[in-house]
Amino acid sequence: PLYLSAHIGHNKTLQHHYAHMASVIAEHRIKGTALGFIFDGTGYGADDNIWGGEVIKYDNGFKRVGHLAYTELAGGDENAKNADTISDCYRIAADLEPVSKDAALIKAAINNRINTVKSSSMGRLFDAVSSILDISSYSDYEGESAIKLENAARKSKNPYKLKIKINNGVWDIKELIKAVDAAKNTANPPDIAMGFHIAVADAVINTAQENGIKQIVLSGGVFANEILTTMCYNRLSDLGFSVYINEQVPPNDQGIALGQAWYAVNGQE
Numbered sequence: 001p002l003y004l005s006a007h008i009g010h011n012k013t014l015q016h017h018y019a020h021m022a023s024v025i026a027e028h029r030i031k032g033t034a035l036g037f038i039f040d041g042t043g044y045g046a047d048d049n050i051w052g053g054e055v056i057k058y059d060n061g062f063k064r065v066g067h068l069a070y071t072e073l074a075g076g077d078e079n080a081k082n083a084d085t086i087s088d089c090y091r092i093a094a095d096l097e098p099v100s101k102d103a104a105l106i107k108a109a110i111n112n113r114i115n116t117v118k119s120s121s122m123g124r125l126f127d128a129v130s131s132i133l134d135i136s137s138y139s140d141y142e143g144e145s146a147i148k149l150e151n152a153a154r155k156s157k158n159p160y161k162l163k164i165k166i167n168n169g170v171w172d173i174k175e176l177i178k179a180v181d182a183a184k185n186t187a188n189p190p191d192i193a194m195g196f197h198i199a200v201a202d203a204v205i206n207t208a209q210e211n212g213i214k215q216i217v218l219s220g221g222v223f224a225n226e227i228l229t230t231m232c233y234n235r236l237s238d239l240g241f242s243v244y245i246n247e248q249v250p251p252n253d254q255g256i257a258l259g260q261a262w263y264a265v266n267g268q269e
Contacts, residue, residue: 014263016043017054018062020219020251022259025058028244033059034215037204037232039222040252041080041123041143052121052220053171055207066169066207068125070118074109082138083145086124087131094177122200122222125173129196132180133189143221149193150225156194160187164203171203194227201231208236216243221252 014022020043021036036056045051046064053068071093075085088098088106098106110116126146130136135152136145160183165172176199183192208216216236223229229245236243249255 013260015046015062016256017045017051017056017064017220019256019259019263021056021058021062021217022262023249023255024217024219024244024246026258026262027246027248030058030215030217030244032215033057033213034217034244035065035208035211035213036217036219037207038217038220039122040220041121041222042119045120050117050119050121052119052123052222053125054120055169055211057211057213058217065211066166066171068120068122068171069173070120071124071173072110072113072116073119073124074106074114074116076115076117080124080139080142083127083131084137087128090125090128090173090177091132091181094174094181096178096181122220126222126225128177129180129193132177133184133192135189135193143224146222146225150197150227152190153193153197153227155190158187158191159198160192160195162192162195162199164199166203166206169207197225197227197231200228201235204232205235205239208241209239214241216241218243218245219251219255223251 017038020038036058038054038056040052043051049070054064055066057063057065071090073089075082084100085102085106088100088103089110091098092107092110123146126149130145130149136148139145162176162179164176180192180196218229218232223245233243246255249258
């Protein structure tokens with residue numbers, strides 16, 4: 001409702017995450033059916049919720065076939081910056097107690113649905129994990145907490161085993177959050193950070209194999225993460241998938257215009 005452009009452009013533009021996928025389709029002139037993993041921080045979803053961890057099938061049209069489980073996030077636009085607020089929201093969703101200085105306020109906001117949104121954002125999940133591991137509390141620029149999480153993962157020597165459970169296309173992250181929080185008592189942050197990256201890549205691989213579609217698209221700002229992108233690209237390629245990523249345009253929102261232009265020319269939805 002707060003996205004004015006969503007009202008102005010209703011039925012005239014392609015949904016945000018579909019446009020991310022379309023940018024790769026346009027760039028590589030992909031023909032036939034493709035399965036896209038579109039991960040970013042924020043995009044207005046077709047169901048009026050905030051998307052960002054989407055599995056999308058393209059076959060003469062776009063269809064969402066999977067997504068990160070919705071988490072109730074408090075704080076409005078500020079939550080995109082405040083990793084501690086985000087992690088408290090994920091803690092509450094995982095039936096853990098919030099721990100930040102604003103814990104009571106966040107809990108009350110979520111319980112009463114005051115200034116909250118339902119989000120399936122992979123970017124926000126990266127922020128939450130970064131905060132839980134005490135790697136980053138706040139992002140002074142877009143993606144800072146996620147970047148610090150990636151940098152920490154690079155120092156890993158013994159990745160901690162983590163898993164994202166998938167039920168009917170929904171990536172359940174409650175047990176993941178509990179495991180990350182508990183792991184702090186026995187493992188160091190870089191190993192947990194790398195374990196988290198591997199868990200996301202595992203979920204991508206498993207979903208791709210279950211769907212059986214051989215053309216795979218990776219796009220969205222989260223795929224500016226070199227560790228995750230390289231891991232997904234190499235492992236999928238080794239399994240015989242044709243993997244396509246943004247190369248001539250960025251994977252983040254700067255590349256969406258190409259997807260919108262492709263949609264305008266092709267007239268598909």
